[in-house]
Amino acid sequence: SQQGEEDPQALSIQEGENATMNCSYKTSINNLQWYRQNSGRGLVHLILIRSNEREKHSGRLRVTLDTSKKSSSLLITASRAADTASYFCATDKGNKLVFGAGTILRVKS
Amino acid sequence: GAVVSQHPSWVICKSGTSVKIECRSLDFQATTMFWYRQFPKQSLMLMATSNEGSKATYEQGVEKDKFLINHASLTLSTLTVTSAHPEDSSFYICSARDYLGGQPQHFGDGTRLSIL
Secondary structure, X not given: OOOOEEEOOEEEEEOOOOEEEEEEOOOOOXXXXXXXXXXXXXXXXXXXXXXXXXXXXXXXXXXXXXXXXXXXXXXXXXXXXXXXXXXXXXXXXXXXXXXXXXXXXXXXX | OOOEEXXXXXXXXXXXXXXXXXXXXXXXXXXXXXXXXXXXXXXEEEEEEEEOOOOOEEOOOOOOOOEEEEEEEOOEEEEEEOOOOHHHOEEEEEEEEEOOOOOOOEEOOOEEEEEO
8 A cells, every 4th residue: 555645636837836746654764755757657766865854955856854744845946847747755664665646747838 | 877677668468468577777786676566647556576586575465476576687577467457457667776775766667568
């Protein structure tokens, strides 16, 4: 079963706007990761945040982690049409990744 | 960066056929590979964990006789869908982790399986 829940399920924004996606999980974690999936393709790793970290940046991406609330957020700033994709959070549970339901992001040009 | 190659990318076959999907790590040794299944507009569901030289570990509810996994070398794992039926139609994705158990996992581009 999926541990993570994400919201919103779908998000449509204009190019240049920021996009925020949230992820909640249920059990303790070693780390939380965010992946992007373009339609019909595999997953591309975006960023990993460890359980002792609160915030991490990578280019236009900003991830926060609140272990007390068991939640994480992914912010994409200055979005581009090429950012259109599904975004998944995944928690590291032992040797396995458990994926959230995902957010479908559409960036309109 | 690390690359995982999955083949074929798309297969259509008749009901009752067995289909083999390959997952190769191209520039690293993968002691552990993972097989996922994804239905349209849904998330990835882990089917099994494949360890080189040993039997795969299947997730609850996944039929091991239906989905045969072989991980005979450090760079290749195969998933065989035996006697496939239309309900087996799905998007199958593999991922690999290197021998150090490193993060992140590296994903293949997936195989779209359509059973007629």
